[in-house]
Amino acid sequence: MMAHVDSIKKGATASNNSFLIRAEKVKNHLGPTILGLLAVLAAEILIFTIKSPYFLHVGNFANIGRAMSIIGIGSLGATIVIIAGGFDLSVGSIMAAAGMLASFLCNQGLSTGIGLVSALFLGGVIGLLNGSVIAFFRINPLITTLAMLSIVRGIAYIISGGDAIVISNSAFLAIGTNDFLGIPITVWITVALFLVMGALMPRTRLGRYVYAIGSSLRASKLSGIHVNRWIILFYVISGVTAALAGFVTVARTGQAEPSANIGAELDMITAVILGGTSLRGGKGKLLGTFLALIVLAILSNGLILSGIPSYWQLPIKGLVLMTAIIWGEIRRTSRDVD
Amino acid sequence: MIEDPVLRTTNLSKNFGGISVLNSVDFHVGSNESLGLIGDNGAGKSTLVKILAGVYSPSGGEIFFNGSPVTFNSPSDARDAGIEIIYQDLALCDDLDAASNIFLGRELRHRVGVSRWLDRRTMMDEARIALAELGADIPPDQLVGSMSGGQRQLISVARALQFSPKLLLMDEPTAALSNTKIHLLLDLVKKLKNKGVSVILISHRFTDLISVCDRIIAMREGAIKAEIVPDLDKVSEMMAIMQAALSGESIS
Numbered sequence: 016m017m018a019h020v021d022s023i024k025k026g027a028t029a030s031n032n033s034f035l036i037r038a039e040k041v042k043n044h045l046g047p048t049i050l051g052l053l054a055v056l057a058a059e060i061l062i063f064t065i066k067s068p069y070f071l072h073v074g075n076f077a078n079i080g081r082a083m084s085i086i087g088i089g090s091l092g093a094t095i096v097i098i099a100g101g102f103d104l105s106v107g108s109i110m111a112a113a114g115m116l117a118s119f120l121c122n123q124g125l126s127t128g129i130g131l132v133s134a135l136f137l138g139g140v141i142g143l144l145n146g147s148v149i150a151f152f153r154i155n156p157l158i159t160t161l162a163m164l165s166i167v168r169g170i171a172y173i174i175s176g177g178d179a180i181v182i183s184n185s186a187f188l189a190i191g192t193n194d195f196l197g198i199p200i201t202v203w204i205t206v207a208l209f210l211v212m213g214a215l216m217p218r219t220r221l222g223r224y225v226y227a228i229g230s231s232l233r234a235s236k237l238s239g240i241h242v243n244r245w246i247i248l249f250y251v252i253s254g255v256t257a258a259l260a261g262f263v264t265v266a267r268t269g270q271a272e273p274s275a276n277i278g279a280e281l282d283m284i285t286a287v288i289l290g291g292t293s294l295r296g297g298k299g300k301l302l303g304t305f306l307a308l309i310v311l312a313i314l315s316n317g318l319i320l321s322g323i324p325s326y327w328q329l330p331i332k333g334l335v336l337m338t339a340i341i342w343g344e345i346r347r348t349s350r351d352v353d
Numbered sequence: 354m355i356e357d358p359v360l361r362t363t364n365l366s367k368n369f370g371g372i373s374v375l376n377s378v379d380f381h382v383g384s385n386e387s388l389g390l391i392g393d394n395g396a397g398k399s400t401l402v403k404i405l406a407g408v409y410s411p412s413g414g415e416i417f418f419n420g421s422p423v424t425f426n427s428p429s430d431a432r433d434a435g436i437e438i439i440y441q442d443l444a445l446c447d448d449l450d451a452a453s454n455i456f457l458g459r460e461l462r463h464r465v466g467v468s469r470w471l472d473r474r475t476m477m478d479e480a481r482i483a484l485a486e487l488g489a490d491i492p493p494d495q496l497v498g499s500m501s502g503g504q505r506q507l508i509s510v511a512r513a514l515q516f517s518p519k520l521l522l523m524d525e526p527t528a529a530l531s532n533t534k535i536h537l538l539l540d541l542v543k544k545l546k547n548k549g550v551s552v553i554l555i556s557h558r559f560t561d562l563i564s565v566c567d568r569i570i571a572m573r574e575g576a577i578k579a580e581i582v583p584d585l586d587k588v589s590e591m592m593a594i595m596q597a598a599l600s601g602e603s604i605s
Contacts, residue, residue: 219471220462223457231444234457235457237444297446
């Protein structure tokens with residue numbers, strides 16, 4: 016009898032140990048940043064639920080989803096570029112230019128599909144230019160993409176004469192305003208992109224080389240990787256995702272204007288850094304960026320619902336970014352000391 | 354000259370801007386031979402092996418590998434030909450794990466539909482075997498950034514040996530190692546030679562070279578100044594020759 020009880024106890028202990036080992040593995044796999052973001056998310060939901068009775072309303076979650084999807088789509092490319100040790104400040108301008116091109120073509124009677132493909136192509140070409148200058152001339156990505164920010168925004172103003180283009184194409188507008196299964200189409204697009212890229216990153220050379228080049232450009236080059244080609248590809252991806260985000264912006268607001276999406280790059284960078292991606296390159300996760308987007312979208316939404324004036328959002332976002340950078344730096348230096 | 358050199362260079366030169374760092378270097382390495390290269394900083398040793406590894410293009414001269422003239426436009430070309438290099442600073446990606454570093458640039462892939470995905474499991478298994486063969490107790494999924502200097506060196510060695518090189522270039526591999534680790538590395542050079550791999554070993558430590566190399570070449574100012582066949586009974590005599598070659602004095 017005693018032996019039987021002992022064996023049950025041993026079984027229970029082994030089961031507990033195996034659960035603990037599994038929990039430890041999950042914890043290590045997710046890392047402190049993801050776990051921290053999940054904790055912040057839980058705290059936000061709790062606080063804003065108490066502050067506003069409307070917060071948990073289904074319609075409000077659709078609002079949060081729509082708000083995060085535009086920056087979310089662009090953040091995908093921004094995450095890849097930053098993990099690879101780069102930076103892309105031109106995304107906001109690409110969004111405006113791509114949105115204007117798609118709107119112009121659709122208003123000329125062309126289909127939404129042609130408008131979309133043209134917008135993505137434009138984003139890809141601008142990314143190609145960014146990547147080529149950075150890769151072949153070894154010019155700092157901040158300087159290169161800052162220059163591109165001005166060039167693209169300026170051209171958008173010159174061609175449009177500063178005027179907005181109002182969309183009348185209903186198929187175009189449906190992308191930004193319609194739902195599918197009760198969830199906004201823009202949210203489906205964002206989630207699908209993150210899932211696809213999240214599946215590709217650990218399984219393809221693209222994902223492997225994003226981290227390798229971000230970790231050590233020299234070691235990657237000496238390992239026979241054609242680093243210039245890959246760097247260009249990363250900026251093309253950033254350009255294309257920014258263009259898609261610009262297209263979705265127009266579909267949501269119903270008009271394209273050359274001054275649209277000013278400062279979008281800062282929102283994207285905030286999400287990427289808050290999501291745990293290192294500004295030094297080599298480290299980061301798409302899941303982190305995705306969670307950070309939700310955290311930031313809920314923060315904006317919750318502040319509005321709590322009656323806090325909208326102009327408070329900017330310093331609060333800045334504070335969040337600063338905290339994320341300091342936290343990342345503290346973790347990095349503590350690892351170095353270890 | 355031995356009959357079947359794995360590698361031979363004729364009039365190999367390299368200029369950076371107007372500065373000549375390698376002047377008409379003729380040398381060879383035989384199959385199963387371990388060749389030592391010694392010289393002060395700036396003698397041209399690292400430039401020479403980087404040309405052989407495809408990192409630099411020569412300004413002049415020719416390289417023959419397995420009897421045929423070759424042109425290496427990139428490190429990939431040299432690796433494809435069967436020349437591997439262990440860099441002085443190891444050239445590893447700290448944010449990748451051991452297996453990813455060992456296979457970096459030559460990832461194993463398998464077909465999934467129309468695309469080719471990384472064969473992570475096979476790479477992990479092969480990295481585990483490669484590290485075990487080197488006597489390294491390192492999990493293949495451990496991040497290189499969290500490893501000690503000795504472990505990082507072993508990752509670099511495992512990477513160089515993973516694809517069965519015909520010629521291994523080692524640029525100051527003992528520079529950052531403890532005495533125990535240096536002996537392990539020198540033993541490895543002997544084992545490689547027995548396996549049929551030719552080795553070019555750069556070192557500042559003459560005693561290391563004399564213990565494992567079949568020939569030693571002394572370089573100064575981008576040129577070969579002396580060549581000896583080590584003889585453990587004549588160490589002081591050889592050291593005098595090397596010292597003279599490296600300092601530019603005539604041998605009395």
